[in-house]
Structure formats: C-alpha cells, structure tokens
Amino acid sequence: MCGIVGVSNHEEAAKIVFLSLYALQHRGEESCGILSFDGKKIHSQKARGLVADCFNENSVESLKGNFAIGHTRYSTTGSSNSKNIQPFLATHKNRPIAIAHNGNLTNTEDLYNELEEQGSIFQTTMDSEVIVHLLAKTKNGDIKAWIKNALMRLRGAFSLVFMMGNVLVGARDPFGFRPLCLGKKGDAYILVSETCALDLIGAQLVRELEPGEIVFISDGKVESVFLEKSKKKAHCIFENIYFARPDSHIFDDNIYLVRKRLGEQLAKEHPIDADFVMAIPDSGNYAAVGYAKESGLPLEIGMIRNHYIGRTFIQPSQFLREFRVRVKLNPIRDVLKGKRVVVVEDSIVRGTTSRSRVEEIRRAGAKEIHFRVTCPPITFPCFYGIDFPSKGELIASNKSVKEIADFIEVDSLQYLSLEGMLGIMKDSNAFCHACFDGVYPEQVPKNQSKYLLEKNC
Ligand code: AMP
Numbered sequence: 001m002c003g004i005v006g007v008s009n010h011e012e013a014a015k016i017v018f019l020s021l022y023a024l025q026h027r028g029e030e031s032c033g034i035l036s037f038d039g040k041k042i043h044s045q046k047a048r049g050l051v052a053d054c055f056n057e058n059s060v061e062s063l064k065g066n067f068a069i070g071h072t073r074y075s076t077t078g079s080s081n082s083k084n085i086q087p088f089l090a091t092h093k094n095r096p097i098a099i100a101h102n103g104n105l106t107n108t109e110d111l112y113n114e115l116e117e118q119g120s121i122f123q124t125t126m127d128s129e130v131i132v133h134l135l136a137k138t139k140n141g142d143i144k145a146w147i148k149n150a151l152m153r154l155r156g157a158f159s160l161v162f163m164m165g166n167v168l169v170g171a172r173d174p175f176g177f178r179p180l181c182l183g184k185k186g187d188a189y190i191l192v193s194e195t196c197a198l199d200l201i202g203a204q205l206v207r208e209l210e211p212g213e214i215v216f217i218s219d220g221k222v223e224s225v226f227l228e229k230s231k232k233k234a235h236c237i238f239e240n241i242y243f244a245r246p247d248s249h250i251f252d253d254n255i256y257l258v259r260k261r262l263g264e265q266l267a268k269e270h271p272i273d274a275d276f277v278m279a280i281p282d283s284g285n286y287a288a289v290g291y292a293k294e295s296g297l298p299l300e301i302g303m304i305r306n307h308y309i310g311r312t313f314i315q316p317s318q319f320l321r322e323f324r325v326r327v328k329l330n331p332i333r334d335v336l337k338g339k340r341v342v343v344v345e346d347s348i349v350r351g352t353t354s355r356s357r358v359e360e361i362r363r364a365g366a367k368e369i370h371f372r373v374t375c376p377p378i379t380f381p382c383f384y385g386i387d388f389p390s391k392g393e394l395i396a397s398n399k400s401v402k403e404i405a406d407f408i409e410v411d412s413l414q415y416l417s418l419e420g421m422l423g424i425m426k427d428s429n430a431f432c433h434a435c436f437d438g439v440y441p442e443q444v445p446k447n448q449s450k451y452l453l454e455k456n457c
Contacts (some may be wrong), residue, residue, distance in 0.1 A: 001074035001243065001387055002086075002102040003027035003193045004180070006161035007067065008217045010188035014043075014063030014071035017070035018326050020190070020197035021051045026245055027102070027193060028074035031085040031422060035098045036066030037163055042096045046085040053097050061195060069163045071100035074387060083124045087163075090132040097135060097164055100242035101128035102193060103157030103178045104384040106445045111153065131160070144216060151214065151227055154445050157236075157384035159209075159425065161191050170219040174227055175234035175382045175441055176211030177432060179250040183220070189217045190298040194248035208250065234432035234441040237421070238386050242346045246286050253426050256286050261424040262374040262416060263290025263344060271295055272370045274340040278302035280357050281329060287374040288344040295342070302336050302343075302361065303329045329357065337365030347375050348404065349388065351395035355408040362409070371410040376418045383445060 003024030007013040014036045020030055032054050033046030043063045047054035071086035087100040105111075111134065116122070120133045127173065134150040147162070147169060158176035160435040162169040170191040172180045185203035191200055195205050208214060212227045235251040236243075246256035257309040266287065276298045279288035282305060292299035309328055348354050358369055377396030382388045383422060391397045395404055405413035418436055422428035433439045 001027055001385055002100075002193045003072040004100040004101070004102050004159060004191070005070040005193070005197065005199075006163060006168045006170060006191040008166075008189045009066050009220065010185065010190075010218075011066055013066050013068035013188075014060050014188065015422060016185070016188070017202050018051070018055055019201050021070045021072050023085055023197040023200040023245075024072055024193055025051055027243070028072040028439070030073045031082075032070065032072040032112075033070055033085050033087050034060075034063055034070040035087045035089060035163065036065040036068035037061040037096070037098075039066075042089060042098065043208050044089065046082075046087075048082065048085070053356035056357045058214065062251050067166060067168060069098055069161050071099050071169070080367055081125065084126050084449060086126070087108040087129050087161075088124070088126065088132060088228055089135075092136050095165065097132060097162065099128055099131060099163075101131070101162045102159045103173065103182075105130065105154055105158060106154075106156030108153065109446060111151070126312050129155075131158075132353045144214070144223070147171070147214060147216075147228060148225050148263055148313075148362030154221075155440075157267055159193065163200075169214060170209055170217070171227070172211055173208045174212035174229075175232065175432065176251075176430075177234055177268060177442075178237050179235075179239065179244070180211060181250065182206040184214065187220060189220075189222060191215075196245045196248045199247065203248065203402050208252070210412045232298045232441060233326060233427070233430040235376075235430055236382075236384060236386065237431040237433050238382070238435060240345075240425070241285055241421075242429075243386065251278055251430070258425070259286035259374065260290035260293075262296040262421065263292075265290075265420045265424050266344070266374055266414075267294035268289045269417060270275070272342055272373055272412065273370075274342045274368065274370055276300040276302075276339065277342045279343060280343060280345045280354075281305040282376070284344040287346065291342065291344050291372060294421045297342065300335055300341075301332070302364075302366075303331045303357075305329055326360070327372040329360070331360050331364035333364045336361060337341045338367050339365075341366050342370045342371070342372055343410075344372050344374065346373070348373055348380060348408075349378055351404060358408050358410055371405070371408065371414075373413070373415045375421055376415050376436040377404075378388050378435050380435050381439065382435050384432065384434075384442070386435070395434075 003022040105127040138150040159180040160180040183198040185201035277292040379397040
C-alpha cells in the first residue's frame with residue numbers, strides 16, 4: 001500500500017505530482033513527499049500527514065523544475081520514523097537518485113545482510129533503501145543495463161518510480177503485484193499508481209506497464225527493457241476488492257465494474273429472502289449495487305457516511321467511547337426499523353469493525369441482518385504490500401464461518417467462493433490470492449516475524 005507518481009517534462013511537474021497524490025490519498029495517509037529536479041538541483045518537501053495538510057501553494061511553488069516524483073505512504077507498524085518518508089534521495093557519483101516505491105520486497109533481509117557485509121550503512125528501515133545500495137554496487141555504464149541488473153536482485157512486490165536527472169524511470173516486478181500506469185499530457189509523460197490520478201490532471205492513459213517492464217523516459221521518448229517477461233501474472237486481487245479506487249482502470253479492468261460483478265456473483269451463490277440490500281459505506285457500495293441487481297431486491301441506503309472526518313479530531317472521553325464508530329457512519333433508523341436486511345461488505349479482516357457496524361444497524365431497529373462478503377475468508381498474511389495482520393489477528397484463520405457469524409452477531413453470514421471471485425475477473429489466472437488460500441506466487445520472507453515488524457508500504 002502506497003501511491004507513487006512521476007512526471008517528466010512538464011513546467012509544472014511538482015503541481016501535477018501534488019494533484020496526483022491528492023487522487024492517490026487512499027493508498028496511504030501517514031506521510032507524503034515530492035522531490036523535483038530543475039536541471040541542476042533537487043528540491044524536496046516531505047511531511048507526515050495528508051497531502052492537503054502537508055503542502056500549500058507556496059511549498060508546491062518552491063519545488064522547481066520540469067521533473068518530479070511523489071509518494072504517499074500507508075501507515076504500518078514500526079515504520080512511522082520521519083526518515084522513512086519517501087521519496088528517498090541518495091547521491092551516487094554526483095548523480096542524484098530519487099526513488100518512490102510501492103509494494104514489499106521479500107528478500108530484504110538477505111540483501112541487507114549481503115550489503116552490510118560489503119560495507120553498506122543503512123539510514124532507514126525501508127526496503128526501498130536496499131534498492132539504492134544495489135544501484136551503488138552494480139556496475140555503472142548504460143543506464144538501462146545498470147537499473148535492470150540492480151532490479152534483477154529483488155524479489156517480491158515492487159512498482160517503482162525513479163528520477164535520475166532528466167531521466168524518469170518506471171518499473172514493475174515480473175508478477176505485476178501492484179499497479180503502475182503510463183499517461184501523457186501534452187509533451188509530458190506521467191507515471192501513476194492508478195488511472196484516477198490521470199483523470200484529475202487531464203492526462204490520457206497510454207497503457208499499464210507490463211509486469212517485469214522497466215520504462216526509461218527522456219527527451220520525449222519512452223523506451224522499455226524487461227527484467228523478464230512475466231511467466232505468471234499475480235496482480236493483487238485485494239486491490240480489486242478493496243484497495244484501489246472504483247473510478248480507476250487497472251489490471252485491465254474498471255474497479256467499480258469488477259466490484260459490481262463480485263456483488264452479482266455473491267447474490268447467485270448466496271441468495272436470501274429479505275426486504276432490501278444495503279452496503280457498509282463506502283467499501284461495500286459497489287458490490288451492493290450488483291447484489292441488488294442480481295437478486296431483484298431493492299437497494300437502500302441504510303447508513304450515511306460523514307465525509308468531513310479529518311485525522312485530528314478530538315479524542316473522545318469515556319462517556320463518548322463509541323464516538324469513533326459513530327462519527328464515520330450513522331444508520332438511518334426510519335429505513336432500518338423492523339426490516340430484514342442484506343448487508344454487503346467487501347471483506348472481513350479482524351472482524352471488529354464489522355461487529356460494530358452490525359451492532360449499530362441492530363440498534364437502529366433491523367429485525368434480521370444477513371451479512372454478505374464479496375471475497376472468501378482471509379486466512380493468510382500478505383507479504384507483498386497489503387497491511388494484513390499476522391495470522392493470529394485474522395479472524396478467519398482462527399474461527400469458522402459460524403463462529404464469525406456469532407462474533408459479529410448476524411443472523412446469517414456468507415462469503416463469496418474463491419472460484420466465484422476469480423470467475424468474474426477478465427483473466428482469472430492473472431491474480432495473487434494467497435491471502436485466501438496460502439498459495440504464494442513468489443518467495444515469502446525467511447524471517448517472517450522480523451519482516452512483519454519492518455515492512456514499509
Ligand atoms: P473488520 O470487520 O474489522 O475486519 O474490518 C473490515 C473492513 O476493513 C473491510 O471494509 C475491509 O476491507 C477493511 N480493511 C481493508 N484493509 C484492511 C486492513 N489491512 N486491515 C484491516 N481492515 C482492512
């Protein structure tokens with residue numbers, strides 16, 4: 001989880017990065033940063049917090065140059081150190097190298113040990129810093145071979161944007177775990193995690209980078225080399241289910257339409273007699289549309305989301321202990337009272353939020369609550385960049401569906417099947433679904449407990 005952006009050859013490069021990060025805010029709320037290059041000097045602004053709070057007109061104006069990259073970071077355990085805010089900047093042979101990374105490497109520990117043996121000193125706990133050290137150790141020469149040889153050493157998930165002087169580089173791991181898209185606006189090329197950022201800045205989508213592809217953008221030209229042609233694509237299916245924005249087109253599909261199809265499939269697999277269908281907003285909205293369409297039941301809005309919640313609201317007192325749950329979503333009593341409702345949610349991770357939402361719906365007067373989830377039970381941790389807790393914290397790895405239903409206190413609970421979920425994708429073989437079945441397409445870290453403490457985004 002993290003959003004990345006790169007802009008080449010635009011006189012307002014930093015402004016474009018700023019706006020793109022705005023569109024990618026959902027990919028990370030902990031911190032953000034922009035680095036620009038004016039032909040001589042790198043300019044930098046990084047801070048903790050939301051994009052809108054970290055930058056203002058003056059700070060964006062101060063980021064001079066026609067080249068810029070940016071990053072918005074997801075909060076994970078052990079990584080909120082301000083040194084870890086990306087983009088990461090290093091200088092090698094008088095050449096600045098700026099890097100923004102989305103995904104998690106799975107051989108970080110091996111590379112750390114090897115590089116430290118050879119004398120590297122690390123400043124951060126970011127796996128992304130390993131990439132810079134690999135670049136420093138790899139034989140220089142042709143930039144394409146140089147970067148390719150360094151990236152060949154990486155395992156796991158990486159979508160990367162580099163700014164190396166006037167050259168903008170984008171790279172995607174051979175499995176294509178995380179998205180990365182190439183866009184164009186006039187003479188400028190833009191790399192972004194998701195197409196919703198291109199829409200905001202009025203750029204056209206050129207294409208998604210291929211898994212294993214590295215693009216080099218300079219002098220208005222885009223040239224590609226391949227780490228390796230992907231043997232098997234393994235796009236993260238959780239981007240489709242929850243993480244990506246519904247107005248984005250990634251992994252060759254529109255996320256809203258994917259979620260709607262998940263809802264339709266869920267209704268086919270798990271129909272139920274009820275008065276209406278409703279979503280847990282916003283995560284269940286799109287699948288609820290599909291569930292209602294397929295089931296023929298009416299779709300109602302049963303909960304209203306407050307869109308004005310910043311991160312820095314007043315800590316509630318004991319008296320207001322349910323404030324956190326209620327401030328975000330409020331059920332509509334007059335809609336719910338005495339009704340049998342199908343409640344659609346994208347996924348259950350720990351089960352605690354679902355339990356609170358159900359309690360609220362029940363308190364608002366619903367007579368029966370039938371909970372429907374648009375993916376199978378999540379039973380395995382993710383090592384490729386989704387911040388899923390360890391097995392012990394994943395409710396479905398410790399409890400049966402019946403026990404989960406009892407825990408969240410619903411009248412019935414049903415999950416979409418793995419086959420049903422994959423069946424609605426355009427290419428059902430192109431996804432990583434290890435969080436559901438433990439079949440990891442790429443090596444997982446040797447020392448998983450250490451890794452779980454230090455993963456970055
Ligand atoms: P819960 O009932 O506490 O498991 O919360 C479920 C909601 O949190 C669903 O909408 C999930 O999609 C959402 N969610 C998404 N990613 C995560 C995550 N990494 N950890 C916890 N909850 C997540």
